[in-house]
Amino acid sequence: MRTPPPATAEVPTPQQRESAVTIYERSVEGRRAATLPPTDVPEAPLEELIPERLLRADGPALPEVSEPEIVRHYNRLSRRNFDLDTGPYPLGSCTMKHNPRLNEKVAALPGHARLHPAQDPKRAQGALELMWRLERSLSELCGLPHVSLQPSAGSHGELAGLLLTRAYHEDRGEQRTKVLTPDTAHGTNPATVTMAGYEVVKVETDERGGVDVDDLRDKATEEVACLMLTNPNTLGLFDENIAEIASIVHGVGGTLYYDGANLNAIMGHTRPGDMGFDIVHLNLHKTFSQPHGGGGPGAGPIAVSDRIAPFLPVPRIVREEPAHASTNGSGPSFGLEYEAPKSIGRLRGFQGNFGVFVRSYAYISSLGGDGLREASEVAVLNANYLLARLRAGRAAKYLPLAFDRTPMHEFVLSGTPAKRELQVKTLDIAKRLLDYGFHPPTIYFPLLVDEALMVEPTETETRESLDQLAEAIESILAEAEQDPSILHEAPYTTPVRRLDEAAASRKPIIRQALD
């Protein structure tokens, strides 16, 4: 493998020498990039059109820069990011799979990108049909009959799910107050529970990394509205007791919610609906190749069972068979249905993140049923191969599996031995990985694993890149054996070195000061 990267910062890299300058600091009075069309209507003084007291005295101090400066500024900035097209990004729970450019190309078609959301459905049939087809595909993948694409991301889908649960129970005259979440749950789960007005009840994890069924039985009371689960869970382990878990929750009249962030492990192999889940959210920006964009956009469609369907958000996409008024000629036509007496209503404006739907529809069309199944198969293969490579080396000793079972698409290591025997924390290992040119795995999650390293390579990594990642970790552990301070001081070669995060929150500077 390549020689280890430098462990000194004496000679700053070219990027380290570029000090951060904001676009505001580049501003020079009188410069501009935009030219606007001329005013082709009477140039009445503004005060004659809008009362002066409602007008702004002096405009916002936006930057004054020329177009070439803008292009250079953001091009240079972009290079201060690590990205998926630069190297492996095994960020556990985030499914950083390849983002096909075909998806960007079809999303950019004027018929999509330039389509106004309030366009008359009669004149947006292509968009509505695409959404309808995507709903059907997701329904088949989830094994649940009804889908709403509206939620904007996973956490938004979770909120929708709990509001649906509430509506469902209230419709049956029940007031339930608690929602069960395993201690392995992602932070958005408990946060959503609170936001939906429920009380969180934690369920323990058993020694095999699954839900502690006895603990679940104890806590599954009539007060329980819902159990939120992801399977495989955030340890990357499939909970074999899922059927029993479902019957316990259903037994007390609760709903079962599936956090779809890990669907990439099981597409075409098993389905949440078949496991007994009532409500599922999917992350199109994970499983279905929507680029993450440095923190969005995404989309969090939900799929539900018949009993939940009446409460789904509006508008719904409806398919009307031919011979109906609004069809332009042959085939079926598509519309937006706003009337649904039991609906929880809206979660956002218009029809959801349509641009994301187009990309995910293109992705599903590209792979097809078999391709999706194989994608999950290779995702699981890659994770297990990487694990095997790691266990063949020092990781076996310093970074053991948190739960020693065959993982699926991701696995969680514990850095406890490394901390104890090498005096290096998981954070140190992660930072040193940056010097080796890899994005680190997710760290310190799930919380129940001490010094957790959560690794998800995804199916689009090559065997060679997994080998290199394993070698990098091996080399880092060897460095730690020799001199842990190499890791403590890392990274050395990134655009900036370790940053003082505490200071940023103690006395927050969250905007450019202007004078």
Next chain:
Amino acid sequence: MRTPPPATAEVPTPQQRESAVTIYERSVEGRRAATLPPTDVPEAPLEELIPERLLRADGPALPEVSEPEIVRHYNRLSRRNFDLDTGPYPLGSCTMKHNPRLNEKVAALPGHARLHPAQDPKRAQGALELMWRLERSLSELCGLPHVSLQPSAGSHGELAGLLLTRAYHEDRGEQRTKVLTPDTAHGTNPATVTMAGYEVVKVETDERGGVDVDDLRDKATEEVACLMLTNPNTLGLFDENIAEIASIVHGVGGTLYYDGANLNAIMGHTRPGDMGFDIVHLNLHKTFSQPHGGGGPGAGPIAVSDRIAPFLPVPRIVREEPAHASTNGSGPSFGLEYEAPKSIGRLRGFQGNFGVFVRSYAYISSLGGDGLREASEVAVLNANYLLARLRAGRAAKYLPLAFDRTPMHEFVLSGTPAKRELQVKTLDIAKRLLDYGFHPPTIYFPLLVDEALMVEPTETETRESLDQLAEAIESILAEAEQDPSILHEAPYTTPVRRLDEAAASRKPIIRQALD
């Protein structure tokens, strides 16, 4: 100014640690990116359709890689380039001005990018009208009535120009054998002369950096077919004697050819046609913002006077007034005229680099007449400001102007004193500039200037970036005073360091070896 960059390569930069790997070396048997549409016609064995002896036994050994690997490979490669959107690129004679993204956007419209070159003109009216309008705009800028957009680049335009000259003379029953080029001429000029079957006769440069008029008079014989000139010339100096020069050449019946590479200095201020030139080529990839693409594409339209017009290449764009058969309704219609008995014929396939025409047309439409004039004004202002900044420092002593006159859009310094007094060559200064984050000026051209540095900032650089460039050169000269070896060893921070160019030509390795 920022602290000088490191002058050591002890600690390799992250990019220096990435060894160059070609896409062929990433190839793994059985991998693939492309999937093709299924065969929907009879699958006859190929030998039944084409005689086996005309078929290929085993296919070309193209790479076998997945799509994600391709994206990563070329993304990483791209970062090993310095580019105009990263920093100043004052490459003399190349007019590295900002490349507006609007131009890319309009060039990509399906009506342009997806238009087949053999489309019936009746069904390509928009494209022909755009070409016609561009011809008219270039005609106005050159002060010459007729334009052909066909040549693919400047040197292609030069060849066209000399073939036109030949056709013109032959049409008048004359056989002329010589073409005059000043010793400041760009290499393509003499190379073109040879390729067009003429003999090069060099004209001396006078002490003011212009054409030596006496030498010209001596050499301007009846054998002379043409004088090729650029004005301002490659020293960035405007030749005040241009009128006299023209009359001398015309006096002996020769044509006057204008190399338009330097048009960026004079748009809207003076015009080649008004100076007496018969034939002009323009570089749309210099003056008219077509991106250079790392070495093309470009376009080298030619503008000519009435007497040259009959010989222009075919096809020509023609504008037919309404009421003509081929008009679809109102306005004028546009066609391609192939019949021109005296035409030199074709220089290439179809209608030229149309995609480049679209970009340049967008550029001209964006700036308009006043904007183009101002672009030249600022180009000249920027060059003179940068020169002033340099002369205020060590450059005055070590890098004097080759000819001490007010330059226009570019200026040429001589590194002779630096070489003599600091033992650093122009090459060393250029390489050290790379460490400072600037692309160096053109070096060792024009040939008549010893240790030449040819600097063209263009109008799109900001005053600040010119200041930084001046400061960088000042700092480099200071380094040279202290320790010239800093420059001799430079660069230190580029993806690779000084390369052995001689070796590459001694035993050329010009393709990937495969086994």
Next chain:
Amino acid sequence: MSRYTSATDADRAAMLEAIGVGSTDALFADIPADLRLGRPLELPDGLSEAEVFDQIAALAARNADADSETCFLGAGMYDHYVPALVEAIISRSEFLTPYTPYQPEVSQGGLQVMFEFQTAISELTGLPVANASLYEGPSSIASAAYLALGAGKGRRRLVVSRGVHPHARATLETYARGWDAKVVEVGLRDGLTDPAELENYVDQDVAAIFVSNPNFLGAVEDLEALATVAHNSGALCVASVDPITLGVLRPPGECGVDVAVGEGQALGNRLDFGGPSFGFFAATEEHLRRMPGRIAGETADADGRRGFVLALQTREQHIRREKATHNICTSQALNALAGTIYLAWLGRRGIVELGELLVRRTAYARGTLAAVDGVELLHEAPVAREFAVTLDAPVAAVLDRIGEEGIAAGYPLAREYPEYENGLLVAITERRSKDDIDRLADALAGAIAAARRPQTAEAVA
């Protein structure tokens, strides 16, 4: 092989051997047999890239977009010109493909953009603190309500002006199902929220009032007067604002607004049939630690270099879990980047010039349409970039007819405002020239006349 993967048979064999299992099935052994999907997915087969493109392009061709017709639709999203450099920059892999910046050392690009974005939003709104984006406009109002309920301990009522976007009001209602909070609505008078009437609704139990500027009918509200009413009984004033107008309209921060939110689409984002775009969220200093979403903050690295990180993460779900101030995780970073670039492009002068152009064109359009027989102004209140009229004819029929002339005349109000049965909301952008407006007026005149004819015919009979 499935598109985008690279495991050849040889790879698979070698990998399985390294793992020590005989087949990939073994890796799925934990899935109980009876839960396995024993059949292929009922989805179409995978297609080549060319086929996928052709198929989706054919769908796209069945939409009438703002390139193929003249679009006066607004109602929260607007057809502003997006300069080419925006798409060029946001499509760079380095911005398009990274995850949320959890590793700041290799995410300085994205983090600095957030910092610049927060600065821009703070400047536009005149409020000191802003976050790095929320999903979109309407749900941002609900997020503001969540903050207000937290801040106004015990206060349980949310008073919403009917001038707030109907989608926002509906979203607030939906979110409120989870809170024991009551949403009450205050109506409009002459197109505006009436401070006097508002007062009847605001008391000690009100956590916040919610207004929009301009409001959904295009009217420019007197934010200061409305904020005062709220503050008089200790409630917060939350304003949803249209960022494009903030070059000319008095910013919420100057009017005493506590929280300003809004839809960011108009700032350099595509129409995209409604998303993705971004929501923004700005507030007074005191609400900083209750704010939802990511916030980038400035700090220094080990060598003292300036750098940026995610600040105040203790507000967030991944740290605070059930005690988080909001559940949001993935937001709209790329769309916020587009907004940041757009605002740098527009610049200090451009945002004012654009605002002035819109106000003047809107005034012209309003006057021109009002002069059409059968068109009446729905209200006389001042407007900035959108205005409402009532047609003396069935609006649906009129829109259909005008649609055939390649004009989307506006947004019909009836579904969400039954009280305006033939109301129409018309939006103006810098792309709608005087000529376009005149064309619209002519088309309206023709369509209304045509729509009336049958009626008169009946009248005669």
Next chain:
Amino acid sequence: MSRYTSATDADRAAMLEAIGVGSTDALFADIPADLRLGRPLELPDGLSEAEVFDQIAALAARNADADSETCFLGAGMYDHYVPALVEAIISRSEFLTPYTPYQPEVSQGGLQVMFEFQTAISELTGLPVANASLYEGPSSIASAAYLALGAGKGRRRLVVSRGVHPHARATLETYARGWDAKVVEVGLRDGLTDPAELENYVDQDVAAIFVSNPNFLGAVEDLEALATVAHNSGALCVASVDPITLGVLRPPGECGVDVAVGEGQALGNRLDFGGPSFGFFAATEEHLRRMPGRIAGETADADGRRGFVLALQTREQHIRREKATHNICTSQALNALAGTIYLAWLGRRGIVELGELLVRRTAYARGTLAAVDGVELLHEAPVAREFAVTLDAPVAAVLDRIGEEGIAAGYPLAREYPEYENGLLVAITERRSKDDIDRLADALAGAIAAARRPQTAEAVA
């Protein structure tokens, strides 16, 4: 301020002061007064970005492109699908905006791409050396002739098959005006260049013969036989080849061809109404130092790192000036990059599969069209991706009629081949499905029948 510049009045004042002149006019003082353009340029005023876009989009909308109709046009440029990753990569600033790599230390990206491109072209053609691109196809033939004249000291004749692209033959004629060389043409028999006939033209004065494979009429030539004829009298054999066919057709290098050139558009480049695309140039080892254009070569840096540079520059104009092997400077690097990416995408298997698909679809199309009443094959020679037919009706009228059905049926041969008055050249790509071909056949049948009717009417009269 002129778009894209940033010199404010304050900047100008400060800069003029630093220069020491009172106004920018002083900087133009060397231009004699009587040569100054004393008036504004007669060009339209500058426009805002939105206006420029709208104006040019309106022009583009007046072209019938390969998205808006079914395109069977070929004749040298073909509607192959360009995978999205090609545009995504070539639009990166780092590839789009640099100049020719004169500073190799900061141009390794572009230089390595050239090296990979040269490798791909060498593999495709089966010839050991290739350059980094020329302008396009036809002028590459002329460049090959320039090389041949240089290599074949004293030989002054160039023998060109009529199967070579008419634009290439015309270009060669044009270039040859500058050389005392004579271009003579060999006709076709049954669509092919006849080796026997060729022999009559080739003697000791012939520098090279020029053939095309497939030739302009789509026929697959017997390159080996033709090369032999050339070699028998010491002439070079130059072949223009269609790179898309080289997955299935025997490569020129195996057939004894000395120089292979061609048009690269089909490899991942746009149609672009004819350009920019790229030309390629490959040859046997012995011609390396006579090759035109840039050539990247592998070398090492001061620390021994692998790197790439422009090799053999002593061939080039900037070094050798009037003694250069060619005058080319700016070439088609970005288009060659697109070709390099496209070939990596297609890959070792894809290029063969694509070739096979084209051969089979072309055979199907040829058979289907031949079965149409009024359509005859123009020749029976084997074809790969394009074929020629003759219509028993005025081809122009037929094409007009079919055009109205949204089909561009093919390229009419008459202008360049008067001997084929109603000849039509039909091209097939992977984007033209069996259904498209069947539609074309039906449309042809209808159009021919319609075009014949009047004639028969006359016949009766």
